Amino acid sequence: MTQQATDSSRVPSSNIRTPLCERLGIDLPIISAGMGPISGPTLAAAVSNAGGLGVMGCTTMAPEEIRTYIKRCRELTDKPFGVDLILPARLDQSGARVSDVASHIPDEHRALAEHIAQQHGIEHAASNARGPTDDRMALGTDSEAQIEVILDEKVPVFVGALGSPGWMVDRAHEAGTIVMSMVGNVKQAIRVAQDGADVVVAQGTEGGGHTGHVGTMALLPQVLDAVSPTPVVAAGGIGDGRGLAASLVMGCQAVWVGTRFLATEEAGIAGWMKAEIVAAGDQSPIISRSYTGKRFRMLPNEWTKAWDEASIDPLPMPLQPVLVMQTLGGMAGGSSPALTQNGAGNIAGLIEKIVPAAEVVHSMADEAQELLRGWSWQSTRLKSK
Ligand SMILES: Cc1cc2nc3c(=O)[nH]c(=O)nc-3n(C[C@H](O)[C@H](O)[C@H](O)COP(=O)(O)O)c2cc1C
Incomplete structure (x- = not known):
């Protein structure tokens, strides 16, 4: 410097x-x-x-x-x-509170999210679905x-x-x-x-x-x-x-x-x-809707790959981010290379x-x-x- x-x-x-x-x-x-x-x-x-x-x-x-x-x-x-x-x-x-939005998340989306989380070390993903974050907006x-x-x-x-x-x-x-x-x-x-x-x-x-x-x-x-x-x-x-x-x-x-x-x-x-x-590299970032429900450019990880391969599409905002918050909990905050969203451009x-x-x-x-x-x-x- x-x-x-x-x-x-x-x-x-x-x-x-x-x-x-x-x-x-x-x-x-x-x-x-x-x-x-x-x-x-x-x-x-x-x-x-x-x-x-x-x-x-x-x-x-x-x-x-x-x-x-x-x-x-x-x-x-x-x-x-x-x-x-x-x-x-x-x-x-x-x-809309998290708890209101969460009630509109289809079961198949919740099941997929929990399956991915469990595959990568979150043993009790379902228990994240009801927590103190539910009172947040x-x-x-x-x-x-x-x-x-x-x-x-x-x-x-x-x-x-x-x-x-x-x-x-x-x-x-x-x-x-x-x-x-x-x-x-x-x-x-x-x-x-x-x-x-x-x-x-x-x-x-x-x-x-x-x-x-x-x-x-x-x-x-x-x-x-x-x-x-x-x-x-x-x-x-x-x-x-x-x-x-x-x-x-x-x-x-x-x-x-x-x-x-x-x-x-x-x-x-x-x-x-x-x-x-x-x-x-220049081509490393991809576009995924799997975190926020809208097109988001980021580096790929196990969460984005699993949603790409799934037969269902991510939900729109604000449903998908609520699903992510409830399923990944602290994992969304930077602790898991497999599951944490790492946004970046080309x-x-x-x-x-x-x-x-x-x-x-x-x-x-x-x-x-x-x-x-x-x-x-x-x-x-x-x-x-
Ligand atoms: C990780 C990440 C998070 C972002 N979050 C927001 C946000 O909360 N609000 C916003 O207006 N833009 C957000 N952006 C977009 C940036 O404001 C900005 O437009 C973009 O990064 C510019 O392109 P660049 O990454 O090539 O510099 C985010 C970008 C990244 C990489």
Whole structure:
């Protein structure tokens, strides 16, 4: 690690600083993705302290747990940061408890899940089906209460994934919170821009986690044209300064990076999961619906293989994640290479080692700045757009 890589107070790389950096109050156009419970306060604060914007993934957390994360992040950095949540497709889908959702899981799906779990060392999978987790809200169904905490805490940036944030944008603005929205195609981009999102994050299919069908290189120019003048952030397959430079040249105002930040010292995943990501090649990640019920790019394991080979399909969200929680229990949390979900995108093949998050931020910025010497974001925007 170089001195430069750890020095967060160095002079910002001015030729890659975009109007969105000004608006967010950050030096470098690099945002670490909100990723489930993986991108916690430690990672987010490290990225913000390095000059980017760190975003915490809080989807799986109860509202008061989110408040604790926000307070912890504020202890670790005085810089701007964000909170990311998966939003429901419609607000009337809110409010389902795990126990309500569980009653709709067909017996054959429960039997398959328990069979796979038992094959890999969970002897009494059935006993996981009734537990304290049953009183929690199901994945993506507690958004209103989660948002209350985020706005009450006046978090600088909120990022909504899957559903449109239109129902909370006005209140967010009253609280001084900038709203970003994740999209995977042009139709979604137009919808969230019309619904008032301040920034559109366009993620190509090669990205880790939930993912659409359109590749980043095809998606970005189309989303840029469709939502102009709303700022667009590029996501999906960006892991070094070349990806950052290409995104800026295209007209995007920042990059949103997930997989590259998983292989950092601060990422909240087990060591073996980071090692798998470092060892992965470009074709290693697959798309599976077997954890969340939606298309999720990840490294394959025994759970994904068994669902691929089964005669029944995974259930839709929120049924499948409830089945996973009840069947795998703690195994879902990083303790089993056979059963734990290890999300990663195709850029994993580029990652050679685990480094501090600040080193990722600074090496990306330095490389992009070098590639773009003499260039400035404003000067090369297409005048016709
Ligand atoms: C393990 C994992 C978990 C993720 N969880 C979330 C999430 O909770 N919310 C979200 O908006 N995006 C989530 N994503 C997607 C990222 O925000 C981001 O769009 C994606 O990682 C970008 O592509 P990349 O992985 O090629 O950098 C997740 C991605 C990964 C790899």
